Each structure stands twice: as C-alpha cells, then as structure tokens.
Amino acid sequence: MDLNATRYFVKIVQMGSISAAARVLNLPKATLSRQLSALELRLGNRLLNRSTRALSLTDLGQEYYASVVSLIDEFELAEQSLLQQHAEPAxxxxxxxxxxxxxxxxxxxxxxxxxxxxxxxxxxxxxxxxxxxxxxxxxxxxxxxxxxxxxxxxxxxxTVRRILCAAPAYLAKSETLVTPDDLRRQQCVVLSAALDKWQFENNISVSVNWQIAAGNMSNACQLVLAGQGIGLLPDFMVAEYLATGQLLSLLPDYPASQTxxxxxxxxxxxxxxxxxxxxxxxxxxx
Missing domain, CATH: 3.40.190.10 (Periplasmic binding protein-like II)
Known part of the structure; x- marks a missing residue:
C-alpha cells in the first residue's frame, strides 16, 4: 500500500483541485495526477470525476475519503509529534x-x-x-x-477594545454627543454598509448614520483623522493618535464591547x- 497516494487523494479533496493541492504540498501537479491514477487502478474504480472546471467524488470516492481522512490526520499528527521531539522548529x-x-x-x-x-x-x-x-x-x-x-x-x-473617537476638526462643527443614541444624528465612518450597528456594553446597540463605508480599518482610521466623521476603531490603531491629540475619545461612560x-x-x-x-x-x- 502506498500511503502517499492516499494522503495526496485526501489533500486533493480538501483543497478542491489537483492544482491547489499541488501548491500546498509543494509538489508537481503531474505527480499528484499520477499518484491518483495509481490509487484508482489499485482500487479498481474511479474515485474522482474530473473535468476542466471541477472535481467531484464518485460514490466510491466518498466512501473511501470518509474511511481514510481521520487515519491520514492521525498519521500526520504522529509523524509531526515525533519530529518535534527531535528537531528544533524549522x-x-x-x-x-x-x-x-x-x-x-x-x-x-x-x-x-x-x-x-x-x-x-x-x-x-x-x-x-x-x-x-x-x-x-x-x-x-x-x-x-x-x-x-x-x-x-x-x-x-x-482582546481588542474599540474606541469611539473623532478628530477635533469634526467635533468643532458637530453637535455635542451625550449618549450612543446621538450617533444617529452624527456623521460616522463605518467599515462596510452591513456593519452600521455599533455595539456598546450593557447591551446597547445603535444603527449609526454614515456617509462613507471605508472598506477596512486602516482606511476608516485615516478618514476619521481627516475629520470625515466619528469612528469606532480598535485601540491598537488609535492609541498613538489619542496620545498626541489628533483624535479625541468620546462617551467614556459608554465603552464599546471588547472583542x-x-x-x-x-x-x-x-x-x-x-x-x-x-x-x-x-x-x-x-
């Protein structure tokens, strides 16, 4: 029995294609194709239906995969455990x-x-x-x-604590913020249109008013620094700007929930x- 052929078959199924499995295993695609064909020949039937666009398991392939996937995981775990005992991390x-x-x-x-x-x-x-x-x-x-x-x-x-904050330039032209509910009447910078509900402790959540969905946290931080609105940003990203006064923390009595x-x-x-x-x-x- 060639255990490598079975291992390659499991990886092909997990990755969804021979090409993807070859990249993860750092092996030529032709090697995996050859091993898969040899495995199917040994078992006397096809395990995968191949097309130019996708792979799918045959009935035998589904049964074989279910039978061997846990065995391959245990084999790899045992091998890695042994290597760990006798080699430095590499x-x-x-x-x-x-x-x-x-x-x-x-x-x-x-x-x-x-x-x-x-x-x-x-x-x-x-x-x-x-x-x-x-x-x-x-x-x-x-x-x-x-x-x-x-x-x-x-x-x-x-853990990450998100900080409600804004630039002094924005706060100079906006209404005073007293409670999280006031965010409905402010201009906020959100990460995406689907993430317009901000969570605070004590089960407080507010659907905020926004003009820009920034796409990622770094963009959101830059927009808040530029005075485009209020942001709910991670502490690791805004700590420096809070220390220098480029951003001001808001509503300290209503901390955002920790992540x-x-x-x-x-x-x-x-x-x-x-x-x-x-x-x-x-x-x-x-």
Whole structure:
C-alpha cells in the first residue's frame, strides 16, 4: 500500500483541485495526477470525476475519503509529534490575518521570533475576509470576534477594545454627543454598509448614520483623522493618535464591547514544532 497516494487523494479533496493541492504540498501537479491514477487502478474504480472546471467524488470516492481522512490526520499528527521531539522548529508557517491587526500587533513581533528561530520562514496572507485553514492552505489563522463551533483548535492571544473617537476638526462643527443614541444624528465612518450597528456594553446597540463605508480599518482610521466623521476603531490603531491629540475619545461612560482575539489551527497541524513555537510566542507576547 502506498500511503502517499492516499494522503495526496485526501489533500486533493480538501483543497478542491489537483492544482491547489499541488501548491500546498509543494509538489508537481503531474505527480499528484499520477499518484491518483495509481490509487484508482489499485482500487479498481474511479474515485474522482474530473473535468476542466471541477472535481467531484464518485460514490466510491466518498466512501473511501470518509474511511481514510481521520487515519491520514492521525498519521500526520504522529509523524509531526515525533519530529518535534527531535528537531528544533524549522520550515514554513503560513499565517492568515486581517491587515490592520497584523500590521499593528503581529508584524512588530516577527523580528524577535525569527531571531529566536532562524530556520523558520513565515508567509503572511492578509485579507479583510475571514481566512480558512484548509481551503487557504494555512497553518494558523488569527481571528477577531466570537468563534462559532468548529473542529479547529484555538488559543486566546488577547482582546481588542474599540474606541469611539473623532478628530477635533469634526467635533468643532458637530453637535455635542451625550449618549450612543446621538450617533444617529452624527456623521460616522463605518467599515462596510452591513456593519452600521455599533455595539456598546450593557447591551446597547445603535444603527449609526454614515456617509462613507471605508472598506477596512486602516482606511476608516485615516478618514476619521481627516475629520470625515466619528469612528469606532480598535485601540491598537488609535492609541498613538489619542496620545498626541489628533483624535479625541468620546462617551467614556459608554465603552464599546471588547472583542476576543484567537489563533486557530487544525488538529493535524497542532504538533508542528514551528507552528506551535509561533503560537506560544504570540501568547507570551500578547
């Protein structure tokens, strides 16, 4: 039995295509195609229906995948656990995160981590969209917000407090803000049109009035600095501007709710020395 052929088959199914699996495994596409054909020949039937646009599992393929996927995960976990015991952290870690959080919280930590672990390489994949471990070929993903039930493992690395703030130039021409409800009559800068309801502690939420949906937190911060309205921005992004007076904090008696930050990883990756060293580093630093 060629266990690699089965492992490649599982990865092809998880990634949705031979090309995507080849990229994650860092192998030629022809190698995976050849191994898949050999596996189908050994089993005496097709496992995947192939077309130029998509792959789909045959009935036998669905049955085989369900039978072997947990075995492959356990095999990889055992192998990685053994390697961790006998080798220093090394190799590539692919990390998904949002752009703003990474720039302010993760990137400043990278030089120290890479100095401590010089055989590790890091590939950052930044997006405002929620990244996915398997589909995006990641080892770790850093996620803000409450987590839905998942088979992923996670460790909390911190919290983010959003600060209600505005530039002095905007406040000089606006009405006085007394309660969160007054935001309905102010001009606000939101992240997207769908995120116009701002949450405060004590179950207070307000649908705010807005003129600009900024697209990401960095853009929103720049617009608030330019006097385009009130923003509800993460503390790590505005701390410097609050200290220098470029932004002023508003409604201190109505703090916004805190957002947890977690690092997530799949069980099959849980024992890789490099990935776990980075997780430990984040927990200690943040």
């Amino acid at each position: 190799g590539l870690i692919r990390i998904g995160a949002t752009t703003g959080y990474c720039q302010h919280r993760i990137t400043p930590l990278l030089p120290g981590f890479l100095t401590a672990y010089p055989r590790v390489r890091i590939e950052l994949k930044l997006s405002e969209q929620r990244s996915h471990i398997v589909q995006d070929g990641l080892d770790l993903t850093i996620r803000m917000g409450e987590l839905a039930d998942s088979e992923l493992l996670c460790r909390k690395i911190g 947890p930050v977690n690092v997530l990883y799949a069980n099959s990756k849980a024992k890789t020395a490099a990935a776990m060293a980075f997780v430990d580093y984040l927990v200690a630093a943040l």
